Amino acid sequence: MNVRLNPHVSVDCVIFGFDGQSLKVLLIDRNYDIPPEKLTKPLTLKLPGSMVYDDEDVDTAATRVLKELTGLENIFLKQFHVFGSPDRLKKEEDLIWLQAETHMKIKRVVTIAYYSLIKIHKTTPSDGRVVWLDAMNLPELAFDHNNIIQVGLQTLQKEIQHEPIELFELLPKKFTIRQLQTLYELILGKKLDNRNFRKSVSRSGYIVPVNEKERNVAHKPAQYYRFSHSRYLKNQKL
Amino acid sequence: MNVRLNPHVSVDCVIFGFDGQSLKVLLIDRNYDIPPEKLTKPLTLKLPGSMVYDDEDVDTAATRVLKELTGLENIFLKQFHVFGSPDRLKKEEDLIWLQAETHMKIKRVVTIAYYSLIKIHKTTPSDGRVVWLDAMNLPELAFDHNNIIQVGLQTLQKEIQHEPIELFELLPKKFTIRQLQTLYELILGKKLDNRNFRKSVSRSGYIVPVNEKERNVAHKPAQYYRFSHSRYLKNQKL
Numbered sequence: 305m306n307v308r309l310n311p312h313v314s315v316d317c318v319i320f321g322f323d324g325q326s327l328k329v330l331l332i333d334r335n336y337d338i339p340p341e342k343l344t345k346p347l348t349l350k351l352p353g354s355m356v357y358d359d360e361d362v363d364t365a366a367t368r369v370l371k372e373l374t375g376l377e378n379i380f381l382k383q384f385h386v387f388g389s390p391d392r393l394k395k396e397e398d399l400i401w402l403q404a405e406t407h408m409k410i411k412r413v414v415t416i417a418y419y420s421l422i423k424i425h426k427t428t429p430s431d432g433r434v435v436w437l438d439a440m441n442l443p444e445l446a447f448d449h450n451n452i453i454q455v456g457l458q459t460l461q462k463e464i465q466h467e468p469i470e471l472f473e474l475l476p477k478k479f480t481i482r483q484l485q486t487l488y489e490l491i492l493g494k495k496l497d498n499r500n501f502r503k504s505v506s507r508s509g510y511i512v513p514v515n516e517k518e519r520n521v522a523h524k525p526a527q528y529y530r531f532s533h534s535r536y537l538k539n540q541k542l
Numbered sequence: 543m544n545v546r547l548n549p550h551v552s553v554d555c556v557i558f559g560f561d562g563q564s565l566k567v568l569l570i571d572r573n574y575d576i577p578p579e580k581l582t583k584p585l586t587l588k589l590p591g592s593m594v595y596d597d598e599d600v601d602t603a604a605t606r607v608l609k610e611l612t613g614l615e616n617i618f619l620k621q622f623h624v625f626g627s628p629d630r631l632k633k634e635e636d637l638i639w640l641q642a643e644t645h646m647k648i649k650r651v652v653t654i655a656y657y658s659l660i661k662i663h664k665t666t667p668s669d670g671r672v673v674w675l676d677a678m679n680l681p682e683l684a685f686d687h688n689n690i691i692q693v694g695l696q697t698l699q700k701e702i703q704h705e706p707i708e709l710f711e712l713l714p715k716k717f718t719i720r721q722l723q724t725l726y727e728l729i730l731g732k733k734l735d736n737r738n739f740r741k742s743v744s745r746s747g748y749i750v751p752v753n754e755k756e757r758n759v760a761h762k763p764a765q766y767y768r769f770s771h772s773r774y775l776k777n778q779k780l
Binding site for chain 1: 549551594596597598599600601621623624626627628650652654704
């Protein structure tokens with residue numbers, strides 16, 4: 305019979321944001337508090353995360369992490385995958401940091417990953433350690449966090465083809481078709497045909513024009529649209 | 543600061559099967575080995591599951607559980623949700639059983655749930671504790687396993703509307719439209735219109751007739767169909 309020790313359980317949050325140009329992901333500099341002379345690396349970025357506390361549901365832990373870092377509440381966080389390979393802590397510096405941070409003799413951590421989409425301008429980083437980086441162009445992160453973001457992105461790609469509703473969390477209330485298309489293209493990682501995209505917007509039935517156009521722009525002002533939640537629900541097939 | 547103890551980590555598998563009439567789920571009688579005079583309850587059913595072993599990936603643990611019980615390998619298991627509420631072990635009999643079974647002082651278990659679809663006739667239950675019950679009409683199960691199956695079923699309902707490919711795992715290689723429709727109706731929990739269903743089968747492009755009809759049936763023999771994987775892939779939008 306195998307020996308059974310219990311791994312620790314954590315949550316990690318992949319928070320996507322959109323600044324109009326690129327898809328960003330929220331990261332934490334875990335060495336922010338360390339005096340420069342003690343630093344072995346200038347920057348070690350990781351996903352916002354935490355061990356799950358006693359008497360705390362795993363979903364609650366994820367909500368707590370997001371609130372502590374951004375001050376945001378009532379944000380939809382979606383569980384998307386559990387990362388439980390025994391060699392997640394194989395990088396020695398990760399293990400050292402984790403044991404110092406938690407004061408626990410940790411050998412293995414199974415982490416439950418969540419993703420969320422938020423408007424960047426809405427966040428009020430309550431914490432100087434927070435940085436937003438381009439999700440498509442990340443440096444090497446701590447632990448297996450590059451992989452977690454990759455899987456989160458794949459989940460999002462699948463999701464927006466069936467239920468694009470989440471996307472509108474990333475856009476301002478009024479947006480142009482160009483902004484929406486840019487967002488789709490960033491997430492899907494490919495260019496979409498402009499004409500076909502406009503057609504599918506019209507056909508959608510839930511992306512509706514508002515009585516307003518862009519102002520103070522160099523080019524021809526574009527029409528603003530909004531997402532109609534009620535029409536979206538009505539259009540659902542089943 | 544909160545005290546942090548680490549919960550144990552387990553996997554539980556929701557294995558769906560189809561016998562032509564009803565959607566079944568595979569369950570284990572956890573008291574199978576107990577002599578009748580020591581039984582407090584005649585039958586206590588649970589999902590097949592296990593603690594995650596040391597040095598074992600969580601996905602590997604799920605595969606192992608399925609193999610131990612059914613002898614089946616290379617079965618697609620899909621992680622669908624983590625159940626991590628601190629009160630999952632609130633029923634005293636569950637806690638007593640778990641501690642006796644594992645020889646561990648367990649207070650809390652976070653479980654990662656997987657689902658799988660298999661052909662019932664393919665399984666060779668290597669274990670007398672295994673029973674198949676109607677997924678829509680279950681007795682009270684151990685732990686929160688009724689809820690886990692419910693969430694598994696909801697995931698499956700969502701999944702088959704976008705990617706029905708998994709469904710064909712439940713059907714024989716050659717099947718009638720009636721069998722396919724019955725399966726859809728069981729999973730979605732509602733009757734579908736016969737004519738519309740036949741239309742969407744024709745439109746699918748990947749459910750193709752084979753040169754054979756039912757034999758030895760009292761009613762008019764129905765045409766057999768098969769699932770064409772290659773056509774399915776070709777039809778994918780993206």
